[in-house]
Amino acid sequence: MCVIVVVHVRWGELESGQxxxxxxxxxxxxxxxxxxxxxxxxxxxxRNQLEVCFAYADVDAAYKRALENGAEAVSKPEEKEWxxxxxxxxxxxxxxxxxxxxxxxx
Numbered sequence: 290m291c292v293i294v295v296v297h298v299r300w301g302e303l304e305s306g307q308x309x310x311x312x313x314x315x316x317x318x319x320x321x322x323x324x325x326x327x328x329x330x331x332x333x334x335x336r337n338q339l340e341v342c343f344a345y346a347d348v349d350a351a352y353k354r355a356l357e358n359g360a361e362a363v364s365k366p367e368e369k370e371w372x373x374x375x376x377x378x379x380x381x382x383x384x385x386x387x388x389x390x391x392x393x394x395x
Contacts, residue, residue, distance in 0.1 A: 342387035351388050352376040360386070 345351040348366045355378045356362055363385065366376030374390040 341384060342389055344389055344391050348374045348376055348388050348390050
């Protein structure tokens, strides 16, 4: 198995085959403004909130399907300055789901 670590200005990614896991700072301006601030862990009995991100070829269609299946709209898909289309929904358990396209090369 080959693992590649990619570090960007605002986040890092761990790539392993078809799966990419991204790590971001606890407070990220874009996410905090759209989905609320992360509740920092105050005791070992609680764990931090998480955000799940899935990549789609057609973010608009995925966003629409999510809403049709009970997700709550947080932010409609829009083009970001780094070349990715991103939208946010909250699932029925309250977990924020980021729906994004693959980042386009510049």
